[in-house]
Structures are given as C-alpha cells and as structure tokens.
Amino acid sequence: METLGNLAFGLGVALSWQNLIYCFVGCFLGTLVGVLPGIGPVATVAMLLPFTFGLGPAPALIMLAGIYYGAQYGGSTTAILVNIPGESSSVVTTLDGHQMARRGRAGPALGIAAIGSFIAGCIATLVVAFFAPPLAELALKFGPAEYFSLMVFGLIAAVVLARGSVIKAIAMVCFGILLGLVGTDVNSGTIRFGFGQPELTDGIGFVALAMAFFGITDVVANLEHKDRTDVYGDRLGRVLPSWEDMRVSFWSIMRGTALGSILGILPGGGALLASFAAYMFEKKIAKPPRTFGEGDIRGVAAPESANNAGAQTSFIPMLTLGIPSNPTMALMIGALMIQGIAPGPQVMTERPELFWGLVASMWIGNLMLLVLNLPLIGLWVQLLAVPYRLLYPAIFVFCCIGVFTVDAKIFDIYMLASLSAVAYVLFKLDCEPAPLILGFILGPMMEEQMRRAMMINFGDVTIFLSRPISACFLIAAVAMMLLIAIPSLRAKREVAMQE
Amino acid sequence: MMRIRSPKNFWAGLFFIAVALGFILLSRKYATGSMHRMGPGLFPILVSVLLASLGLIIAARAFAVDGPPVPRFHARPIVISLAGIALFGIALAHLGLIAAVAVLVLVGAVASRESRPLETVGLVVVLIAFSAGVFVWLLGLPIQLWPDT
Numbered sequence: 001m002e003t004l005g006n007l008a009f010g011l012g013v014a015l016s017w018q019n020l021i022y023c024f025v026g027c028f029l030g031t032l033v034g035v036l037p038g039i040g041p042v043a044t045v046a047m048l049l050p051f052t053f054g055l056g057p058a059p060a061l062i063m064l065a066g067i068y069y070g071a072q073y074g075g076s077t078t079a080i081l082v083n084i085p086g087e088s089s090s091v092v093t094t095l096d097g098h099q100m101a102r103r104g105r106a107g108p109a110l111g112i113a114a115i116g117s118f119i120a121g122c123i124a125t126l127v128v129a130f131f132a133p134p135l136a137e138l139a140l141k142f143g144p145a146e147y148f149s150l151m152v153f154g155l156i157a158a159v160v161l162a163r164g165s166v167i168k169a170i171a172m173v174c175f176g177i178l179l180g181l182v183g184t185d186v187n188s189g190t191i192r193f194g195f196g197q198p199e200l201t202d203g204i205g206f207v208a209l210a211m212a213f214f215g216i217t218d219v220v221a222n223l224e225h226k227d228r229t230d231v232y233g234d235r236l237g238r239v240l241p242s243w244e245d246m247r248v249s250f251w252s253i254m255r256g257t258a259l260g261s262i263l264g265i266l267p268g269g270g271a272l273l274a275s276f277a278a279y280m281f282e283k284k285i286a287k288p289p290r291t292f293g294e295g296d297i298r299g300v301a302a303p304e305s306a307n308n309a310g311a312q313t314s315f316i317p318m319l320t321l322g323i324p325s326n327p328t329m330a331l332m333i334g335a336l337m338i339q340g341i342a343p344g345p346q347v348m349t350e351r352p353e354l355f356w357g358l359v360a361s362m363w364i365g366n367l368m369l370l371v372l373n374l375p376l377i378g379l380w381v382q383l384l385a386v387p388y389r390l391l392y393p394a395i396f397v398f399c400c401i402g403v404f405t406v407d408a409k410i411f412d413i414y415m416l417a418s419l420s421a422v423a424y425v426l427f428k429l430d431c432e433p434a435p436l437i438l439g440f441i442l443g444p445m446m447e448e449q450m451r452r453a454m455m456i457n458f459g460d461v462t463i464f465l466s467r468p469i470s471a472c473f474l475i476a477a478v479a480m481m482l483l484i485a486i487p488s489l490r491a492k493r494e495v496a497m498q499e
Numbered sequence: 500m501m502r503i504r505s506p507k508n509f510w511a512g513l514f515f516i517a518v519a520l521g522f523i524l525l526s527r528k529y530a531t532g533s534m535h536r537m538g539p540g541l542f543p544i545l546v547s548v549l550l551a552s553l554g555l556i557i558a559a560r561a562f563a564v565d566g567p568p569v570p571r572f573h574a575r576p577i578v579i580s581l582a583g584i585a586l587f588g589i590a591l592a593h594l595g596l597i598a599a600v601a602v603l604v605l606v607g608a609v610a611s612r613e614s615r616p617l618e619t620v621g622l623v624v625v626l627i628a629f630s631a632g633v634f635v636w637l638l639g640l641p642i643q644l645w646p647d648t
Contacts, residue, residue, distance in 0.1 A: 178543060219580065220610075446542075450537070
C-alpha cells in the first residue's frame, strides 16, 4: 500500500503543468530525432541533453526519460518503414515489421508497436515501483567491498550479454576506466594524465565522449556508404490495428512484457536482449498459422513490447544502485551528476520527489507516446524522406553545440574531434563502444570503492572474497565468463546475436 | 612462418597494448602508495596491466584464429568531418556562433559526395536560424552570436 501512496505522490509531481510539458517535449523531440535513420537513442539523448540544462533535476530527468522512450519508439518506426534499425534493440522489428510494410500493412505494424509499447510501459512502471525500493534498501547495507564487486559483476554481465567478442569488450571497459580516471584525483588532489592542460583538471567530458562514439562515428560510417532509402510509407493503410490483429497479438504483448521486464533489470540486458529473446520465444511457441519473417504481427508486437519494458526496468539498477546497465543509462547518470546529484540508493530517500516523479512520468510518457504517435505517424513518415546529405550537417551542428554548452569550454569541441578519431579507428577494428562508456562512468567509482575497502581492511585484498555478498558477485561474474567460454554455448550466443 | 590470420584483432590488440603502455608510463609520475593506502598511481597501473595482458591475448589469438581483414579506410568522410568540428571550435572562440555554424556546415558538406552547393547554402541559413533561435533565444544558453567588436 505504501507503494501506491508513493506512486500517487509521484503522479502529483509528474502531473504538474510544468513537468507535463517537459515530458511531452521530451517525447516529441525524442521521437523526432529517433525517427531519423542512423541516429540511435544514445546519440539522441546526448544531442538533446543541452535542452535540459536550464531545468531543475526532476524536470530534467523526466524530460530525458521522455526523450529516451521517444527515441526508442522512433527507432521502431524507421525499422518498420525503411528497414534500417535506428538502434540495436529494433533490429528484430525489421524482420516482420518491414515485411508488413512491404505488404501494405505499415499502419497496423506501427499501431501495434505503439499499443504494445504502451501496455508494456504501464506494467513495467509498476514493476519499477514495487522492486526498486527493496533493492535500494538492500543496497544501503552495502559496504565498499560489496560495491566494488557489484560493479565488476555489472560490467562483466554487460559484456557477456552484449554482442561481439567478450575479450575485446573487456579491453574496451579497461580503456574506458583509464579515460575516466583523467583529471583531478579526489583523494590526493593530484591531476592525473592532464598533460599540463588546465582544461583537463575536470577530466574528459562524458558528453563529448558519448557523441564521439555514438554520434560522429555513426555519421561517418553512414557517409562511407551510398545514400540508400526505400521508404514504404505511401501505403500506410489504416493505423489502428483491427480487432483480429489485437486478439492475435494480445498474449504476445503480455509475454514480451514479462520477458522484457525481467531481462531489463539485468546489467547489459536492457532493451536489446529483451527484444531478441521475446522474438525467439514467440517464434517457438506461436500457434499456427506461423508466418514469422513474412510479416507476422506477433513478430512486431512481442519484441516491441519487450524492448519498451526492458528500457523501463533498466532504470532500476541505475536508480537504486547508481550503476548503469547500458550506455543510455550511463548518460542519465552523467546528466544527474551535471545536476549535482550523486546517483545511488540514497536518492530514493533523500530526493523522493525525483524518484517517484520519474516513475510516474514513465507511465505518463508512455501515454503521451501513444497519443503522439498514432496521429502523427504521417509526419514521421515525411521526415524519413529527408535525404541524408541534408541531415548529417545538422547532426554535426547539434553535436558540437551540445558538447560546448555542457561547460561552455571550446576545449571540449577539440576533445570531441580527437575522441572521434579514436572512436573511428576502434569502429574499424570491430571494438564495440558501449563497454567503453560503461567503464568510463564506473571507473572512478570503482577506484573510490576499492580504496575505501582497502583502507578499512588494512590492504587485505582477500576481503572481496571473505565478505559473502561481495564473494557472490565475483563468483557470479567468473561463472558468466566460464559459461561463455563453453564452445556450444558460445556458438548459441553467436547465432542469437546474428539473427 | 607465422601469419596474421585475423588482422582486425591483431591491430586491436596492438592498440590496447599501446594505450596501456602509455598510461603506465604516465602513471609512474604519481605515487603508488601501498595496498592499504592506495596512491593516485596504483589503480591506473593495475587497470593498465590488465589492459596490456588482454591486448596481448587478443593480438596473439590473431595468429591462431581466422578473422576478417581490416576494412578500407575512406579518408574523405572522416578527415573532413574532424576538420569541420575543429574549425567550428576555432570559429566559435573568435567569431561567434553564426560564423561557426556556417563554417561547420560548409566544410562538413564536403564530406559527402552527394552534397549540392545551393542546398548547402540553404542549409547554412536554416541551421543558423534554428540554433540561434532555439539555443540562444529560447533556451537562453550563454553562447556568443557575433564576433567581439
């Protein structure tokens, strides 16, 4: 009952006129940018970050969350209409969604994606409201050793559950940690790796880092290929799915939501893993006639619900533990820090209006997306027709202005250029950028917790294994590494990621 | 003879080793302290050693396991884009936002073969109007529009 009271309190915060408008603007801008092909949610959130600087912490977070859902939904629209997944989590949506569009059923595909996302969002909001408080309470009991091990576990899990080579991903985490350590060391006051540059005393700007790896590199990669778009928007069909469509896909939406809610909590899981798993599961258990891959509406409903549920529950580790489970959450933590709030379990007790306001706004945001998207689909389709040669200079402009406005430092723009060069080389060498961003955010926290743990235990390293909770995290991390090393399982993982 | 069978991984491994060595070299200037009282140099060295070993494994495996070649580097998009961003910084510092946006769009347009001159000029005007209108006027962000007089 206490939870319901808190939710009501949160609704009170989120339903203020001011916050409603920010939520709406966030959803709108997020969808607007997310629809543009080749811009994923991370780049979208990073690019739109400056819009929130003038706001207080609660409205800023609410608007950012709106941007994130909007970007997710916009990504699905691109996947269905153009067959270009705006982000990795809508890759599976292209399989059946684009086939539906080719068969003149683009409208119902977009409609069921919106409705599925809305239902998933409503349920996932409740999951967050009920599961986050006990987890935060547990986390308050953690000492530095537990925190350190938890972060190791989180990073390993994020790496194992993502795609690509695990060992390269761990190397990227290390590289990210090292980049995160640049700047003033809080314990000793030493400026590390500053090269005598006064601008580096505060460290490398994380917005510049995120833009370099997710914005600029993506644009450059797109420029290397020819501009190719075949939009199937002229024959939208009716947007509202028929009752028959709803009946067929209802349980797919429910199953997708359940899977997504669970997988979203796992570090590294989030929306990507959720949508893959939901699609596979649907394909396995669906009753005939099975037309997966040829435009089956269940193949759109399940992954779209799952990725929205996962996107939402991935806020749980971020809000309760202060640990990001994916690059978007890393950006959210960065945004909180810019607002002067240290993310962690204390946020819920010290700033309840922030936490419950955000939870309530998740639900409102989903409602807005539904209201916004069904009538506005025509507008989004028009946007898709904008050629890339006009789009990408605009992306450059917003990235550069965005990076500059964080601290009003010209130096950050040069930093963006240099980091983009590094990001481009790593992209060419098939090194995934997501682990690097997670390492960058977690690196300084890990050092801090390790130092504290060593300080209270007189430099005894075995403390990480003698404290039971800490040992569990480390054992789980090692177990995951071993599991992935088993050849048959590794093959399975590769197949799942390829499809 | 030893043959590099996975060039991508080989170069990635070397890259990580180089980064790790660089950080170790720089960290030597900072006190390492002891495990009990960890100095500012200790944690970076620990992470760098881990990174170097991972890099070594990645590079060594490149001799044993087949992998894809390093794809072609197209010089034009990346070089022009980076130049555009750097010039944006220089222009913003000395000439203000309007000139900076113009420089970035004009230079950036060269990165794609498909850009058309007239369209680009139009895009410059639209983006200047948009960024001045939204960022400076609407959001009130402290950005200088014109050069100092």
